[in-house]
Amino acid sequence: MASQHVNLFELGYSGNFDLRATSKLINSCQQEISVDVLDGRCDIGKPDVGAFAYPRQTLFEHFPPRVDGEVYVGVTVAPIEGNSYTITQDTDCVVITLHRTQAVAAEAGRTREEYVAQTLVTELLWLEYERATGDSDFGKLFHKRTRACIFDLVLDKSEKVHKLRRGRICKQCADKLEQANVDSGLVSAVTNVLAQVQKSAA
Numbered sequence: 001m002a003s004q005h006v007n008l009f010e011l012g013y014s015g016n017f018d019l020r021a022t023s024k025l026i027n028s029c030q031q032e033i034s035v036d037v038l039d040g041r042c043d044i045g046k047p048d049v050g051a052f053a054y055p056r057q058t059l060f061e062h063f064p065p066r067v068d069g070e071v072y073v074g075v076t077v078a079p080i081e082g083n084s085y086t087i088t089q090d091t092d093c094v095v096i097t098l099h100r101t102q103a104v105a106a107e108a109g110r111t112r113e114e115y116v117a118q119t120l121v122t123e124l125l126w127l128e129y130e131r132a133t134g135d136s137d138f139g140k141l142f143h144k145r146t147r148a149c150i151f152d153l154v155l156d157k158s159e160k161v162h163k164l165r166r167g168r169i170c171k172q173c174a175d176k177l178e179q180a181n182v183d184s185g186l187v188s189a190v191t192n193v194l195a196q197v198q199k200s201a202a
């Protein structure tokens with residue numbers, strides 16, 4: 001039985017992407033993480049940061065009722081306040097935006113659904129790490145140095161393309177996860193998902 005249940009849903013107006021493809025990709029290549037697609041939470045009002053982006057509070061306030069131990073991932077096409085690609089709350093809620101990622105996915109030869117899969121498992125490991133260490137400073141795991149690692153903090157588009165194309169877990173991050181006692185089964189499940197995303201490469 002899967003040890004980590006993830007609920008995936010659309011947040012805000014529909015962006016013409018297929019979350020079922022993301023869940024299928026993740027569920028088909030490992031058994032530790034199981035992803036369910038929930039009904040979209042579409043009615044979340046208009047973006048109200050400069051009539052353009054959603055404030056983080058609005059996004060998290062529209063999350064479905066939570067079950068302890070499960071993780072909730074909302075996907076939106078609208079920008080997030082502060083121009084973040086992902087934001088998290090507590091150790092069980094994540095928002096991923098597809099804003100500005102279309103060109104990244106295209107250039108990397110990946111679909112947006114694959115981009116969501118890779119981002120989702122990256123955040124899942126981060127949340128586990130945060131839970132295990134009790135430290136919410138993401139700088140403890142993510143690093144500025146780029147090593148084609150999923151925990152690279154990438155700032156420009158070409159680095160993001162590279163990360164999507166070759167994303168792996170670098171030695172330093174693998175050691176940190178191990179030292180924090182993050183379940184090794186979960187780490188290998190994530191590695192399988194990364195391999196699956198890379199396999200689909202054009």
Ligand SMILES: [Zn+2]
Nearest residue numbers: 149151170173
């Ligand atoms: Zn790393």
